[in-house]
Amino acid sequence: MASASGSGRVQEATGVNGQSSSVADGAAASQINEATTSESTGAAASTPAVNGEVPPKKMTKAEKKILYGMSSPEEVAYKALTEEIMKSEVDWTAKSEMVQDIVYNICDETDGDETANPFSKLLRLFRCTADCKLMKEGTNTVAGLVLQHFGEWLKKHGEEEMRKKYLSEVVKRDAIEKGLHTGGIKFVAKVFFTTLYSVWEIVEEKKKIGQYSMALKIIDAFQFDEDENYDSAVFDILLFYYYRQKLDDALRNFIRNKPNLLRKFINYLDEFSGCATDKKRYEMLMKEMEKYGVSDTSKHTFGSSRAIETNIEKNLKELGDNFLRDEQQFMDLAPHYYRTMRGKRLRFFANTRLEQNENNTDAPSSDLTYFQNVTELLQGDLKAVARFVKDLWKENANPLYRDDAIRWCLYYDLDQQNPYCLAPTMLSYLAENPRSIQEIRFQLEKTLQQIRTQTTERIDELKEGIKIIMITNEAGFHEFLEEFETCEFAAMDSEFSQDIGFSSVCLMQIYINSKVFLLDFKSKALTNQPMKNWEKFIDIFFYGPSLVIGYDILNDINQLFRGTLSDMKADLSKSNNVVCLKRMAENLHLMDSSIIPIDSKNGNYKLSDLSEGLLKKPMPKGEQIGCWGVRPLRVDQIRYAANDAYVVAELYITFMQLVNKYQYDWDGVLMHSSMNFQKEKQKNKKEKISDSVWKDLIKRLVKEIGKDTLKEFTIDPKSVKIMADVMHHGLGKYLRRFGFDVAMAKDKIWTRKYLQKNTDRVVITTGKGLDEWGRICRVIDVPNSPTITSLQQLAFVFKSTKAMIRHGQPFYRCMECNSDEILRIPSPIVHALYAYDAHLTSKMWREPKPELEIYPFDPDEWFNKLININPFDYDNVQCEVARYGGGHFQPDWIAVRVPLKEPYTGCIVNITKNVIVAESRAMPIITGINKIPENVASRPGIFFYSCAYCGRFYYDGKILDSQPHSSKSEQNNSQVEPEHVEQAEQNEQQGKSK
Ligand SMILES: [Zn+2]
CATH class of the missing domain: 1.25.40 (Serine Threonine Protein Phosphatase 5, Tetratricopeptide repeat)
Known part of the structure; x- marks a missing residue:
């Protein structure tokens, strides 16, 4: 591996203006490569370029210059001309006329000149147009105008004849290449080509040399859907990615809209189901892998035959679950x-x-x-x-x-x-x-x-006073909605069928005011009622005034939006009344493990354990794996189902009583257990400071403390050691931002032990904590009434510690892990990380991400974007970009070095490995890119700050821990974040040794 990734493979390292910049020395770069190989997701990532097929010929610099460069005087002139039009302050119609002039001039020049070709001339003009990379449907670009006017010019001069005469094989290829290397392949296709005949050859060639993403781009640009070759070509590409375990969201969405392809894919995978025990099938699969260029070494990354089988079966289930949703069809396709x-x-x-x-x-x-x-x-x-x-x-x-x-x-x-x-x-x-x-x-x-x-048999009551009401039609549903709309809280649970192709909700139980309503999702009279009734249901469920409580409720919600309600949507981040009891139990355990007096594995309680332990009611197990799809339901089933919702309601009330008994803040507990907990936090006035820009924050803080008072504060916050009690974790994180060395309290036992060893820490706490910790070390009694703002709390800590306010950096420490080494990274680099991560590591078959294009990450495009980062926009930070490998079996990889600029350490960001190595540290860290939403990652002209230890990203203006963009992180939100106080200790020791 080492020999393959040494500096000898550096293929291209060209800076702006063709200026060569020696980038990240090969040693450091290869270090990144090696250190993270084991984490690479793509099977191809560790594949040496062997295995029969010839890798594509790499172009020399000179060749590239001819193809993409701006060398001839003519091209320089084109570039200047189009740039001028872009900059001129006339309206779009006037710009369009100017472009028309240029295009017609250029094309008309060919009159009488037999060697001049209007198509290739136009292509050169197009390629020189400064905004040709920004082309997109619905956006005005000069490059778009160039193509549009050329189209008109063609019509005037006899399209057919012109094409026949000038559109040679060479020009066609040139057109496609230029289209691919700009944003304009679709537009080029529209203007240049009327028949698709020869394009298939180019697609095949691209596939042959392993440029599958290019092939897919061409196919998409030409909208070949009707073409007889379409299915098989796309299918090939699909499999190419499948066997590299790189079937990302984009491609999945692509199939979602192509039912034929989807069916073909399911049918194809079915051939290999059960391959662990069926030798023939296994051999067939290995042959297919070979066909799609998976080398023998890479095959191992798929694991044992058992693992492969499991994986294929998982994919089949996901396909059926997410896209097909028809048991009979699934049965036929995957018999x-x-x-x-x-x-x-x-x-x-x-x-x-x-x-x-x-x-x-x-x-x-x-x-x-x-x-x-x-x-x-x-x-x-x-x-x-x-x-x-x-x-x-x-x-x-x-x-x-x-x-x-x-x-x-x-x-x-x-x-x-x-x-x-x-x-x-x-x-x-x-x-x-x-x-x-x-x-x-x-x-x-x-x-x-x-x-x-x-x-x-009939059943009307779960027990005395608790009614059971079956809802099977519209009239019953209205009756239910009325109660649902006006109740204080509703406790819910649901039962799913366990079909093989996909699962769906069969019954939803909702407890309201001593009644358990059972919504029968198997009743056509209920499910086929007017959509507006369901809309109202969703409205009350997610945005209504009453609390909706469930145990692991996200699971129920996910199931709900499959099947009957699959056309509907709910935005959980906008909902503030959905509460998860499981999350609540976990939070309570973290707060104070004595509240729930039941054994648990780190706060992971089972509903049945809670019911047995707290309510003294063991839950019946007989119906646990019941058959919920058949009708009529048996009495025992109905009783069991109704009881589930009832238990949730009882536990909810019990939790409330316990929290009050232990004198904790019930509203706070409720808020932390609601499904949009993070959003709620922002709405809360107290937390508003997270939205303010650093400079503002400093100003407000200085005002709050008083300028004169501040002059007397001389202590460096970095030397102030704090322990934030559980209720003050938020404040603790902010103190970290200002540089304070903050450890976060966990449960009482842990915290006590920690404090006994570290008596020099000052505990920030309120109420009960004063007594509890005051015996061990110094405490600061932080005011915590509802009228106190976070800013006032911050000011209070500054006053109590006499620490000065430093403001040179927006982040002095990582708010997550307390590390004081923060890196500063220009936003385009983060955007590239985002694009690659979204493309590569998004979870299998999850919901589509509309913001992603349907193409996989295009290394050429991003490389270009990165080398064009303008240092003037980023505090004169001269980033250097390197690109290694590339080509057929080698993963294309791109790294950017951000040089040292006091007080920020330099670092290398490896885009395609998703790691950052700080120059001060040898270990690469995985970046926190998956926490950044797209609309933030794509912001130009700002800096992101990354922790050199944990990889968490920040930027000034809003703290990036509130809007996860993947459902994976959504689940992580369910708990109070784990705190790395060990990290604080480690830092302390480092501090001492310095
Ligand atoms: Zn960190």
């Missing part, structure tokens, strides 16, 4: 997968039943759920029944499996209808044991009778 999964599922049910029997669990209806689940899965498919029976019979030494096998055999009449499908040992057992067969038949009848009884 093999379906069969395998059905077998696994059946087996799972059989084993669970056995476990329940062995553990003697109190599970009165587990046998009924088992019966329903199995019949629902088998759907009377006798072949599947036979396989299942055979599978059970294999373990006939265990009487439970043996009797079960016989039961299914009897239920489906297999012994009569098709005895040859049964194992011979089973047949002889059946013949030899008529009495036990009789007994099994009797039990079977009993089970069937129980199901019949349970489904005809």
